[in-house]
Amino acid sequence: VQIVESGGGLVQPGGSLRVSCEASGFTFSRFAMSWYRQAPGKERELLAVINSVGGSTVFANSVKGRFTISRDNAKNTVYLQMNSLKPEDTAVYYCNVVRSDYASYWGQGTQVTVSS
DSSP states (O other): OEEEEEOOEEEOTTOOEEEEEEEESSOGGGSOEEEEEEOTTSOOEEEEEEOTTSSOEEEOTTTTTTEEEEEETTTTEEEEEEOSOOGGGOEEEEEEEEOTTOOEEEOOOEEEEEOO
């Protein structure tokens, strides 16, 4: 299993950014996918989950209404669209899958910095 996040960068407060996660090594369309983030000195935080077909999503209260999660099963890719970004959104953003054998896989993360 390989998971690769991309699309992070520096953005001004109030701006938008979309991060991507491309997965391989398993049947992508069978599994829910999740986005997490971890800021320095803080625990990793679950942000959003999307089911296998993209018809159901769940968001943490901290990002509800600002972030959306989507997936393209033809491209084995899940996206996190982040709008109205705040300095407190600065973190490393990670993608995760938990397979049916409960094995959990993470990517290397992509850094998002919100600063003027």
